[in-house]
Amino acid sequence: MIHAGSGGVGTFAIQLAKLMGAYVATTASDRGYALVQSLGADRIINYRKENFEEMLSGYDAVYDTIGGEVLEKSFQVLKPNGKIVSISGLPNARFGREANLGWLKTTLLSIVSHRITTLEKKNQARYHFLFMKPSGLQLERIKGYLEDGLIKPVIDKVYDFKDVGQAFQYLEGGSAKGKVIVKMK
Structure with missing residues (x-):
């Protein structure tokens, strides 16, 4: 579940x-x-x-x-x-x-x-x-799944960095479907 x-x-x-x-x-x-x-x-x-x-x-x-x-x-x-x-x-x-x-x-x-x-x-x-901790081994395995197309990221919206406040408001609204991305450049 x-x-x-x-x-x-x-x-x-x-x-x-x-x-x-x-x-x-x-x-x-x-x-x-x-x-x-x-x-x-x-x-x-x-x-x-x-x-x-x-x-x-x-x-x-x-x-x-x-x-x-x-x-x-x-x-x-x-x-x-x-x-x-x-x-x-x-x-x-x-x-x-x-x-x-x-x-x-x-x-x-x-x-x-x-x-x-x-x-x-x-x-x-x-x-x-579960307190998330970085693990190179786990990240390497996940990277392989992504590269092999076994897991596909779901991206809901992409915001420019200048709009980071809007991105957080959208996330806090609870209606995001997948990941919300903030572009740094």
Whole structure:
């Protein structure tokens, strides 16, 4: 399950998951339906008309790009021992330990992520906050996928650098389908 499949991260995540052989469910609006379908999504939930947590169950994993209530509801679609990876939720104590943040910061993360930890236990799931780190090996692999045409970037709009404010306003509006590019020259 990949949330916001027609967004900048979602369009890439769907293609990568399909390349890895996954069955992919995603959320999208009417406007994004054809796009996520063209990227290979197997099941599309219209988040404006349907509740994904009522439509899906037994999933191995959820990739959360939204956080908040959507993240919390995502636990309901997992099978036991399923995993949620989030780029928008809160880091938890596990993240603090793995990142060697020390006792105090790890304890604070444990406190602020208590609700997520409770949902993890209740649903027999595993939650991971993903903090993006550069990896030459991963970038080299992705470069190969792009060069071989196995993953195609989805570009919504291109702005000149002088219009960067407009680009951010467009992104904040939440209707971008794919990536928004700002040209430096």
